[in-house]
Amino acid sequence: MKLVVVDYESGNLRSVSRALETCGVAPLVTCDPDELAEADAVVLPGVGAGPSAMNALNERGLVQPLRDFTASGRPFLGICLGLQLLLDWTAEEPGASCLGIVPGQVIRLPDEQNDKSLKIPHMGWNSVALSQEHPAFCGIESGSYFYFVHSFYADPQDREGVVGTTEYGLPFCSAYAKDNVVATQFHPEKSGPVGLRIYRNFVAMAAGGY
Template sequence: MTLVAIVDYGMGNLRSVAQALSHVKQENQDIVITSEPEVIDRAERVVLPGQGAMPDCMKAIRESGLLESVYRAARDKPMFGVCVGEQMLFETSEEGPADCLSLFPGKVVRFNAADTTEQGLKVPHMGWNQVEQVRQHPLWEGIADKAWFYFVHSYHVRPAVADHIAGQSVHGERFTCAVARDNIFATQFHPEKSAQDGLRLYRNFLRWHP
């Protein structure tokens, strides 16, 4: 069996992620939620979820002893970041402010209150929104452009490198909601809450060989 490790540093909706991955896994894959660095080191693939305030998430991952194993995984293993797990991949966040993992150049910013208020929109952004696939990627296979995915967030990433943007959405302003580089793919939305297209995204990840 090959391991797919979901990183448990105390912040994130881990069970729903594990259930979704288990639903679409291959027969030889074992989905595990783990807080042990050695398990992450042994895993073939790694999922980095996140939920809550960025300063709390970064404090938790540092204090958990998992930080270095996440960095090691990011070097060459297929890695999927979800929600705050996507935001953590960048350099800094306005929420706090907080320093992040710096695996992608760029920062995390809050939605523009003026843009959202003028259009009668609320922050946090909660609910279903369309995702425009701004470039081809193996994880989009079988998912129609502008498919609907489920969001819950007040902040979003602003990549410094345009080529890292894999998907965009609109909530008052156009914002990046999926990023990709080499062996890493990450989304602001929650695939585990996004019905069949979300499951297809996870299925593609579990079969992806970057």
């Protein structure tokens, strides 16, 4: 199996690679667009700002290859910023067009709830309410806790793809999964055994030719 982790200097590549290695896969970490075309599965990790991340993807010629890969039906996993970049647009200053794979936009989390201030970024453990079954979340109970670090959230127009929601000032999409495209706002690689289960499920999707 050829599993590619996309390197565009915006992701926690080491921890993601280690998580995949525990699942029995030796991932190829690369920024080479041609490697995406030959991959059986792709992981797009991400931390930091959306506009600068899009600049990095454009500079490396990765935007269209990522679009082509998700359209091919092969398994794709986006992590944290990797979820947000799937959408059409991010409101993070100064704003930027994103990959346009999932219709919708990226919005900043609210600063207040019920007259109480909220710490931004949203950082730490929080629960995810899973509403739909998908192979990527097989064996994971609704209400399981995962680790988050983010100030913005994805707001997909396609609500059928929103399989997980989390409360922080408002209910937001913390997991998206539709067909071959899976993405999480939280970091599975930092979420202990339940997070590693997502990686194992994703690897199984790739091995099964999802």
